[in-house]
Amino acid sequence: MSFDTIIRGGSVVTATDTYPADVAIAGGKIVAIGADLSSSGVGQNAKVIEASGKLVLPGGIDVHTHLDMPFGGTTSADDFETGTRAAAFGGTTTLIDFAIQYKGQALRQAFDTWMGKAASKAVCDYAFHCIMTDVSGGQLAEMNDLVREGVTSFKLFMAYPGVFMLDDGSIFKALQRTSQNGGLICMHAENGSAIDVIVQQALAEGKKAPKYHALTRPTTAEAEAVSRAIALAEMAGAPIYIVHLSCNDALEKVREARDRGLPVYAETCPQYLYLSIENFDAPGFEGAKYVFTPPLRDKWHQEKLWQGLQRDHLQVVSTDHCPFCFKEQKEMGKDDFTKIPNGGPGVEHRMSLIYSGGVARGRFSANRFVELVSTTPAKLFGLYPRKGTIAVGSDADLVVFDPKRKHTISAKTHHMRVDYSMFEGIEVTGMPDVVLSRGRVVVEGDKFLGKAGQGEFLRRAMYAQVNG
Ligand code: URP
Ligand code: ZN
Numbered sequence: 001m002s003f004d005t006i007i008r009g010g011s012v013v014t015a016t017d018t019y020p021a022d023v024a025i026a027g028g029k030i031v032a033i034g035a036d037l038s039s040s041g042v043g044q045n046a047k048v049i050e051a052s053g054k055l056v057l058p059g060g061i062d063v064h065t066h067l068d069m070p071f072g073g074t075t076s077a078d079d080f081e082t083g084t085r086a087a088a089f090g091g092t093t094t095l096i097d098f099a100i101q102y103k104g105q106a107l108r109q110a111f112d113t114w115m116g117k118a119a120s121k122a123v124c125d126y127a128f129h130c131i132m133t134d135v136s137g138g139q140l141a142e143m144n145d146l147v148r149e150g151v152t153s154f155k156l157f158m159a160y161p162g163v164f165m166l167d168d169g170s171i172f173k174a175l176q177r178t179s180q181n182g183g184l185i186c187m188h189a190e191n192g193s194a195i196d197v198i199v200q201q202a203l204a205e206g207k208k209a210p211k212y213h214a215l216t217r218p219t220t221a222e223a224e225a226v227s228r229a230i231a232l233a234e235m236a237g238a239p240i241y242i243v244h245l246s247c248n249d250a251l252e253k254v255r256e257a258r259d260r261g262l263p264v265y266a267e268t269c270p271q272y273l274y275l276s277i278e279n280f281d282a283p284g285f286e287g288a289k290y291v292f293t294p295p296l297r298d299k300w301h302q303e304k305l306w307q308g309l310q311r312d313h314l315q316v317v318s319t320d321h322c323p324f325c326f327k328e329q330k331e332m333g334k335d336d337f338t339k340i341p342n343g344g345p346g347v348e349h350r351m352s353l354i355y356s357g358g359v360a361r362g363r364f365s366a367n368r369f370v371e372l373v374s375t376t377p378a379k380l381f382g383l384y385p386r387k388g389t390i391a392v393g394s395d396a397d398l399v400v401f402d403p404k405r406k407h408t409i410s411a412k413t414h415h416m417r418v419d420y421s422m423f424e425g426i427e428v429t430g431m432p433d434v435v436l437s438r439g440r441v442v443v444e445g446d447k448f449l450g451k452a453g454q455g456e457f458l459r460r461a462m463y464a465q466v467n468g
């Protein structure tokens with residue numbers, strides 16, 4: 001065997017260790033980790049990527065994106081090509097997106113439709129959760145088939161009545177299924193029925209500006225739903241993963257459940273760590289840029305969420321990347337906040353935002369950073385140890401990351417196909433220099449070297465296989 005590539009002289013960072021080593025790649029896999037690999041016989045003809053002074057990280061895994069998704073009367077602006085490309089620029093080499101089962105459909109139909117959207121376009125590897133909006137037919141039994149095909153997690157909604165929301169009985173039945181088939185339910189936890197009443201009352205009072213999106217979705221509505229979801233999962237004997245947790249009230253429910261030893265997990269997203277309800281003070285209709293669900297909260301919640309990440313009350317940072325352009329898409333709700341498509345762009349900047357706010361600010365170690373953005377996502381969603389770590393035999397999804405490089409985020413320079421940035425003007429410390437997907441360099445500085453269709457669909461193991 002000879003090495004194809006050697007990443008030389010960097011500091012290898014995993015969820016547990018940091019140490020100086022070269023990393024050698026052959027056939028898309030990591031085949032050796034050690035000192036001075038380029039001077040060995042097998043390393044002499046290898047391409048060398050210099051990493052001295054840099055960190056060598058496992059590729060980021062973003063377990064919550066919505067590419068090419070019909071929603072709110074329009075379709076999210078990034079498809080699987082532009083979205084995975086932007087992800088790669090930010091050091092994220094695996095995405096788990098959502099295949100949506102609409103009412104009356106088989107789950108298989110959702111899976112086939114989303115495979116059709118991704119297969120010829122993705123530039124890095126991808127997988128799917130299945131969103132279930134109807135379990136009145138054979139869909140519960142079908143969950144087992146999907147799990148066997150490597151779609152081992154399912155997103156359910158306690159919000160968006162009439163669109164995605166399921167009643168508690170249906171949720172409970174789906175949880176019972178995963179307790180048997182080893183899968184994992186991801187929950188959008190907000191009390192959709194109560195929120196709907198508050199929204200209708202606000203509209204009747206003429207409150208139609210973007211900020212009312214946030215003011216009609218109180219933190220209590222999220223905390224109540226998180227608590228109910230946990231109770232349903234406990235009764236069903238199933239694990240549960242709360243998506244896009246936004247506030248301290250909800251965090252407290254997760255913390256209490258974990259203190260009781262329940263298999264309860266939660267993610268938050270960079271927008272909840274960096275932005276707040278104050279963003280709705282932007283002039284004119286600009287507040288629409290920050291309309292996503294759950295909404296932005298009072299600023300003090302941010303530090304509580306950072307603490308949650310530090311103390312393992314939160315286990316994952318994803319993005320909930322669901323981009324809609326300001327022009328023409330967000331503008332659909334100019335006269336009524338309920339018509340603004342819900343979602344924001346973020347897939348490109350997750351790694352830098354979390355490294356910057358977490359490690360560079362001294363809130364947690366580089367190892368904890370890797371755990372939050374790569375290793376735990378891989379473990380919970382059945383990709384470990386193929387993804388999520390730097391080990392012999394793992395895929396060579398690797399990021400040469402400059403921990404000192406500063407960058408000011410802007411829509412002028414980002415790669416997402418959207419006309420604004422939620423994080424415009426924020427300066428981060430820590431940027432990817434070189435990004436490899438299964439051994440191929442896909443990003444080098446500002447050059448994109450990947451190709452559409454190079455990304456592979458990942459059949460995932462069951463939650464229960466990796467997590468006991
Ligand atoms: O506003 C959001 N989060 N849009 C995407 C759909 C969802 O609820 O995750
Ligand atoms: Zn959601």
Ligand code: ZN
Nearest residue numbers: 064066320322
């Ligand atoms: Zn989402």
